[in-house]
Amino acid sequence: xxxxxxxxxxxxxxxxxxxxxxxxxxxxxxxxxxxxxxxxxxxxxxxxxxxxxxxxxxxxxxxxxxxxxxxxxxxxxxxxxxxxxxxxxxxxxxxxxxxxxxxxxxxxxxxxxxxxxxxxxxxxxxxxxxxxxxxxxxxxxxxxxxxxxxxxxxxxxxxxxxxxxxxxxxxxxxxxxxxxxxxxxxxxxxxxxxxxxxx
Numbered sequence: 001x002x003x004x005x006x007x008x009x010x011x012x013x014x015x016x017x018x019x020x021x022x023x024x025x026x027x028x029x030x031x032x033x034x035x036x037x038x039x040x041x042x043x044x045x046x047x048x049x050x051x052x053x054x055x056x057x058x059x060x061x062x063x064x065x066x067x068x069x070x071x072x073x074x075x076x077x078x079x080x081x082x083x084x085x086x087x088x089x090x091x092x093x094x095x096x097x098x099x100x101x102x103x104x105x106x107x108x109x110x111x112x113x114x115x116x117x118x119x120x121x122x123x124x125x126x127x128x129x130x131x132x133x134x135x136x137x138x139x140x141x142x143x144x145x146x147x148x149x150x151x152x153x154x155x156x157x158x159x160x161x162x163x164x165x166x167x168x169x170x171x172x173x174x175x176x177x178x179x180x181x182x183x184x185x186x187x188x189x190x191x192x193x194x195x196x197x198x199x
Contacts, residue, residue, distance in 0.1 A: 029088050029096075037085040038195030042188045045077070049184030056178035066174045067182070073171065074186020076163040081187065082194065083156030090149025099153030101134035103160040110161045115169075 031040035062070065088096050104127045108119035119127075171179050 028085055029093050032085055032089045036195070037089070038082065038191045038198060041078075041081045041085055042191035042195055044188075045081070045184045045191060046188035049181045049188055052177050052181035052184070056175070056181040058175075058178075062174065062178060062182065066179065069166070069170045069174070070179055070182035071186055073163065073166050073179070074183040075190065076159055076166060077183055077187040078190040080156050080159040080163055082191070083152045083159060087149040087152030087156060091147040091153065095145075095147060095150055096153050098134050099150050100157050100160065101131060102154060103157040103164065104130045104134075106158055106161040107164055110158075110165055114165070 028037075028040065031037055084096065084100060087099075091099075108123055108127060111117040112119060
């Protein structure tokens with residue numbers, strides 16, 4: 001269990017990540033409209049992975065198990081990012097941001113289905129309130145007009161939920177920076193390969 005100072009720092013960093021992720025939807029929408037969805041993902045995750053690379057593997061090279069989990073995490077990251085990006089071509093940024101936030105609801109039920117971890121009522125209440133907050137922020141409280149790309153965004157939210165579970169279950173067994181760098185580079189490679197063949 002993290003000590004109070006480290007827990008506070010972790011929560012603060014998660015808020016910063018959420019702010020960055022939310023603001024990135026606008027840039028992602030532009031990339032999709034000009035036909036560079038996969039190459040955009042490849043560049044973003046590639047830069048992130050390369051920036052972390054000099055700080056990775058300082059203690060030891062990753063073993064076979066870590067490489068396997070990094071490949072799995074990077075593949076899920078690629079799936080979530082790709083569905084989100086392509087979905088943005090067929091829906092509005094507000095819809096995409098709200099639909100993506102549904103991973104907050106999906107994750108407890110995925111844990112229940114995959115690991116028999118029954119969600120507590122308080123967890124479900126918190127997830128519902130978070131979803132309501134995302135809806136209000138995304139739509140301003142007005143009605144949500146569903147569009148074709150929303151299905152892709154919902155599927156993406158399911159993949160984000162699976163990615164979050166994988167990180168929570170397995171990533172903390174390894175050095176955080178090396179694991180992050182590895183999964184980013186895997187996602188980047190898959191994104192560039194898709195972009196080169198499709199864009």
